[in-house]
Amino acid sequence: MKIGIHELKMKPGTQLKFSLEESWRDIQVGRESIPVVAPVRVEGELTNTGKFIYLKGHAWTELELACARCLEVFVYPLEVPLEEEYCTEAVFQSLPETDTLRDEVRVYEGDILDLRPAVEEAFILALPMKWVCREECRGLCPWCGKNLNTEQCNCRGEEVDPRLLKLSELLSQNKGGC
Ligand SMILES: [Zn+2]
Ligand SMILES: [Zn+2]
Structure with missing residues (x-):
């Protein structure tokens, strides 16, 4: 050059x-x-x-x-x-x-x-701080590692809502108290 x-x-x-x-x-x-x-x-x-x-x-x-x-x-x-x-x-x-x-x-x-x-x-x-192929890139599944842009997995189906988790914790505590 x-x-x-x-x-x-x-x-x-x-x-x-x-x-x-x-x-x-x-x-x-x-x-x-x-x-x-x-x-x-x-x-x-x-x-x-x-x-x-x-x-x-x-x-x-x-x-x-x-x-x-x-x-x-x-x-x-x-x-x-x-x-x-x-x-x-x-x-x-x-x-x-x-x-x-x-x-x-x-x-x-x-x-x-x-x-x-x-x-x-x-x-x-x-160059941007973070290199992303496109804004809406779905990335890899954090549980099974599949590329969610091209594949589907069932991991999300098994994911537990954090609010439900809290509730089940409270319920089990109550049970322990009885
Ligand atoms: Zn990407
Ligand atoms: Zn998965």
């Missing part, structure tokens, strides 16, 4: 529009590696703002996630906005220690800007 910026670098105030497509095998989310099942597309523009190269754009792809309820894998399409600032090591070093920009800018080397780390991070940030 690399862009040549030799010319852009030379001329402050200029812009470079770009559109890239690349196949990725997976992305790392914590200790999990998530399969990327569609090409990663990135579109946007780079602006030479003098000290920095400012990136604004969008990225798209599709990931394969495992549902937290039914454990089936499903395809999750993603579209994320991109907004980044890049600078050279020399510019980075010239920023005061207290400058909060230090936490935000990315450093590039030479005439190449590699967008992959920024795009990967944007995808990870856009």
Whole structure:
């Protein structure tokens, strides 16, 4: 996911529009590696703002996630906005220690800007906390483990209403008192 910026670098105030497509095998989310099942597309523009190269754009792809309820894998399409600032090591070093920009800018080397780390991070940030194949997913039966989206089981029939349970407890206590 690399862009040549030799010319852009030379001329402050200029812009470079770009559109890239690349196949990725997976992305790392914590200790999990998530399969990327569609090409990663990135579109946007780079602006030479003098000290920095400012990136604004969008990225798209599709990931394969495992549902937290039914454990089936499903395809999750993603579209994320991109907004980044890049600078050279020399510019980075010239920023005061207290400058909060230090936490935000990315450093590039030479005439190449590699967008992959920024795009990967944007995808990870856009993932929901809990991965669910669909809102109405019924998940697995907590008693027999069957996938309730595709199968039926009799466990629910044997489930006891908690209010009835309380009542039967009271009744048995009364019996004990007699
Ligand atoms: Zn599910
Ligand atoms: Zn069951």
